Amino acid sequence: MLSTLPSFESRDPAAPVFYREHGWVLIDTLSPEQTATLQGWVDEVASWPIGGGEWIHHREQTATGPQLARTENFTPFHAGLRELLTQGAMVEVAGALLGEPAVLYKEKVNYKLVGGAGFAPHQDAPAYRFVKDHISCMVAVDDSTLENGCLDVVSSRYDDILPMDEKGCITNSVVESMAWQAAPIRAGQTLWFHSRTPHRSGPNTSQKNRRALYPTYNARREGDLREAYYAQKLREWQDARDRGEKPGLSLIGDFQGVLLDE
Numbered sequence: 001m002l003s004t005l006p007s008f009e010s011r012d013p014a015a016p017v018f019y020r021e022h023g024w025v026l027i028d029t030l031s032p033e034q035t036a037t038l039q040g041w042v043d044e045v046a047s048w049p050i051g052g053g054e055w056i057h058h059r060e061q062t063a064t065g066p067q068l069a070r071t072e073n074f075t076p077f078h079a080g081l082r083e084l085l086t087q088g089a090m091v092e093v094a095g096a097l098l099g100e101p102a103v104l105y106k107e108k109v110n111y112k113l114v115g116g117a118g119f120a121p122h123q124d125a126p127a128y129r130f131v132k133d134h135i136s137c138m139v140a141v142d143d144s145t146l147e148n149g150c151l152d153v154v155s156s157r158y159d160d161i162l163p164m165d166e167k168g169c170i171t172n173s174v175v176e177s178m179a180w181q182a183a184p185i186r187a188g189q190t191l192w193f194h195s196r197t198p199h200r201s202g203p204n205t206s207q208k209n210r211r212a213l214y215p216t217y218n219a220r221r222e223g224d225l226r227e228a229y230y231a232q233k234l235r236e237w238q239d240a241r242d243r244g245e246k247p248g249l250s251l252i253g254d255f256q257g258v259l260l261d262e
């Protein structure tokens with residue numbers, strides 16, 4: 001099933017109004033032709049070798065074997081994706097929703113291929129370092145449906161950091177008290193959400209992949225911190241290894257799959 005959520009054109013002044021009320025907003029970002037180009041770019045990134053460069057691939061173990069779960073830090077190595085995420089409509093919408101000019105903070109592809117795992121209910125803000133004001137979005141590379149693990153969001157609950165469990169995810173009692181709304185979206189649409197908007201997603205139980213691009217932007221006023229973010233992330237992963245622990249997919253334990261330690 002695809003979206004029945006209201007959607008807006010990129011430059012529609014009603015979009016920031018809707019976003020401020022709900023903590024999320026759906027934007028029609030890419031035409032079918034642009035979406036096909038994006039799908040080709042994501043195929044290219046997925047074909048890069050594991051351990052062969054500065055991009056970071058993560059794989060998960062699934063019932064049918066190891067498969068890609070995520071790639072991050074790819075914009076330095078892919079001109080098309082760099083342009084999409086740092087110039088034009090995407091960064092402009094980020095700025096309009098933040099209410100001030102925005103800059104790319106980090107980027108990832110979550111592949112959620114057939115059999116891929118879901119994500120526990122969480123807010124993103126506890127995993128972000130250095131910045132106070134940031135906004136993320138999910139650019140659907142493939143249609144994102146109830147069957148293949150679309151996002152669920154909670155409206156109008158982005159004022160505070162909610163109580164967390166030991167993994168940095170939202171505690172069960174709070175999760176159960178909130179009204180969760182499924183957000184299935186079409187390939188080429190973008191679901192923008194505040195970094196404190198509660199969200200979660202199920203596993204991909206369908207026979208179709210559900211790839212999505214997730215750029216995060218911060219207020220430019222707080223600085224261009226992308227390189228600092230990745231340097232810090234690599235340090236925190238190394239610290240975890242030094243303690244004899246397996247680094248997670250994120251800096252919080254929201255990923256519900258079995259990650260392979262590459």
Ligand SMILES: O=C(O)CCC(=O)C(=O)O
Nearest residue numbers: 110119149150199201212
């Ligand atoms: O891709 C998904 O299904 C959810 C991803 C997510 O919540 C995250 O990466 O923080």
